[in-house]
Amino acid sequence: MKAFRYHRPADVAEAVAVLAAEPQAAYLGGGTNLVDLMKLGVQRPDVLVDVTRLPLDTVEELPDGGLRIGATVRNSDLAAHPVVRRDYPVLARALLAAASGQLRNMATTGGNLLQRTRCVYFQDTSKACNKREPGSGCAALHGQNRDLAVLDWSEQCVATHPSDLAVALAALDTVVEVHDADGPRDVRIADLYRSPGTHPERETTLARGALITAVRLPPLPAARRSTYLKVRDRASFAFAAGSVAAVLNLDGDVVRDVRLAYGAVAHRPWRAYRAEEELRGRPFSPELAARAADAELAEARPLRHNGFKVPLTRAITVRALTELASS
Amino acid sequence: MQGGGENATTIDERHSSRVTVEVNGASREVTLDNRTTLLDALREHLDLTGAKKGCDHGQCGSCTVLLDGRRVKSCLVFAVTVDGRSVVTVEGLAGPDELSPLQAAFIAHDAFQCGYCTPGQLCSARGMLDEVSRGWPSAVTGDLNTPAKLTDAEIRERMAGNLCRCAAYPHIVAAVRQTAASS
Numbered sequence: 183m184k185a186f187r188y189h190r191p192a193d194v195a196e197a198v199a200v201l202a203a204e205p206q207a208a209y210l211g212g213g214t215n216l217v218d219l220m221k222l223g224v225q226r227p228d229v230l231v232d233v234t235r236l237p238l239d240t241v242e243e244l245p246d247g248g249l250r251i252g253a254t255v256r257n258s259d260l261a262a263h264p265v266v267r268r269d270y271p272v273l274a275r276a277l278l279a280a281a282s283g284q285l286r287n288m289a290t291t292g293g294n295l296l297q298r299t300r301c302v303y304f305q306d307t308s309k310a311c312n313k314r315e316p317g318s319g320c321a322a323l324h325g326q327n328r329d330l331a332v333l334d335w336s337e338q339c340v341a342t343h344p345s346d347l348a349v350a351l352a353a354l355d356t357v358v359e360v361h362d363a364d365g366p367r368d369v370r371i372a373d374l375y376r377s378p379g380t381h382p383e384r385e386t387t388l389a390r391g392a393l394i395t396a397v398r399l400p401p402l403p404a405a406r407r408s409t410y411l412k413v414r415d416r417a418s419f420a421f422a423a424g425s426v427a428a429v430l431n432l433d434g435d436v437v438r439d440v441r442l443a444y445g446a447v448a449h450r451p452w453r454a455y456r457a458e459e460e461l462r463g464r465p466f467s468p469e470l471a472a473r474a475a476d477a478e479l480a481e482a483r484p485l486r487h488n489g490f491k492v493p494l495t496r497a498i499t500v501r502a503l504t505e506l507a508s509s
Numbered sequence: 510m511q512g513g514g515e516n517a518t519t520i521d522e523r524h525s526s527r528v529t530v531e532v533n534g535a536s537r538e539v540t541l542d543n544r545t546t547l548l549d550a551l552r553e554h555l556d557l558t559g560a561k562k563g564c565d566h567g568q569c570g571s572c573t574v575l576l577d578g579r580r581v582k583s584c585l586v587f588a589v590t591v592d593g594r595s596v597v598t599v600e601g602l603a604g605p606d607e608l609s610p611l612q613a614a615f616i617a618h619d620a621f622q623c624g625y626c627t628p629g630q631l632c633s634a635r636g637m638l639d640e641v642s643r644g645w646p647s648a649v650t651g652d653l654n655t656p657a658k659l660t661d662a663e664i665r666e667r668m669a670g671n672l673c674r675c676a677a678y679p680h681i682v683a684a685v686r687q688t689a690a691s692s
Binding site for chain 1: 524
């Protein structure tokens with residue numbers, strides 16, 4: 183591992199200033215991903231700016247009924263928060279389906295959103311990877327790509343975003359509060375992540391050195407009827423083979439409002455707008471849910487080893503929505 | 510560690526830090542290369558070899574310790590980040606000649622074979638039982654709004670971050686179940 187300097191900033195402005203002054207600096211949150219990547223030689227910062235002691239560790243109920251979650255709130259605390267459990271079960275379920283008890287105690291909200299893909303070629307410095315080393319190629323495209331993308335990938339990169347939390351936040355139309363060299367600003371989560379395209383090394387739209395300080399959930403009474411369904415290769419402690427975040431609001435049996443997002447299928451958490459459009463205003467049935475998933479997945483382009491993700495994502499869409507409809 | 514020939518043999522000031530940390534109730538002070546994980550600090554610098562290095566990537570759980578009372582994987586924590594904090598390792602779960610109820614239950618239920626994962630299992634179970642007492646839900650909890658009952662399915666889900674290569678899992682579950690029931 184490359185030697186690094188360690189810096190503990192007094193406030194957000196200082197953290198951002200250090201990143202601006204040090205081209206090879208990186209923020210350190212819970213470390214569950216970054217420390218591992220440093221051991222692997224995938225990330226090689228020469229300064230770590232530890233943001234975990236900044237005063238960003240509170241969950242605040244907003245006057246409009248929404249919720250503001252500080253960037254350093256730990257995944258375990260957020261999952262256990264009584265308002266999250268009551269008003270945003272999709273969020274609590276997504277957090278609880280992720281990682282292990284120890285890692286949830288460490289991982290932060292902001293760090294979770296900015297974690298890197300678990301594509302094995304990205305994590306192996308002996309392999310070609312455009313995300314790790316732009317221009318070196320993509321060993322995954324014709325390699326072992328079972329865990330990788332079926333939607334929106336490019337010849338340069340077929341990685342998926344690994345976060346469960348981000349999928350739930352995408353379904354909830356979350357606003358991400360960011361602080362960069364120009365000061366604080368809001369970014370809609372739909373605008374936070376990028377498609378891989380020809381620059382898979384750029385994963386978000388954030389400027390280098392931008393610090394996520396909080397995420398803001400809008401008030402969404404419909405989210406009381408919501409869930410997160412995750413399918414894994416084993417019962418626990420694994421990344422998703424497929425996942426769906428779902429919010430469903432019925433008027434009688436007619437779908438008044440629905441929010442759907444998929445994990446494990448693309449370079450970003452995948453908001454399923456097309457499926458939502460198919461569902462909205464129609465009487466709910468499992469068949470309708472299946473047609474909606476088909477509409478969303480019509481543009482899927484499975485790789486050699488991951489064709490199963492399309493029917494899997496379809497099946498969990500039907501199951502999640504049917505469970506919500508009958509709850 | 511991997512990363513290729515960059516491991517400095519001498520500590521230089523810019524890349525090292527003075528760290529004060531309370532370990533098992535005693536304040537300890539040590540100067541460490543910033544790259545030192547909490548696990549390596551405990552084992553190589555503080556002579557506490559209870560916490561084990563299994564995978565060194567946060568996947569096996571054998572390095573689990575309690576940091577400010579919460580279970581964490583010490584292989585993914587840089588020691589410099591815990592300055593001023595409190596750590597409890599397996600050596601601190603009970604006095605030197607005592608067993609905590611959890612440790613006694615592990616022996617009573619034969620909850621280990623080779624024992625390599627056991628320090629991590631014990632610290633993880635200790636932290637997990639505290640989480641349960643705080644009413645935290647898990648992925649298998651049916652109703653998120655009422656405190657979960659600690660069924661075997663709950664124990665298994667909550668202990669999923671600790672692997673046992675000898676597969677003593679049924680006995681580990683039994684030991685944790687008994688400890689929870691009698692506390």
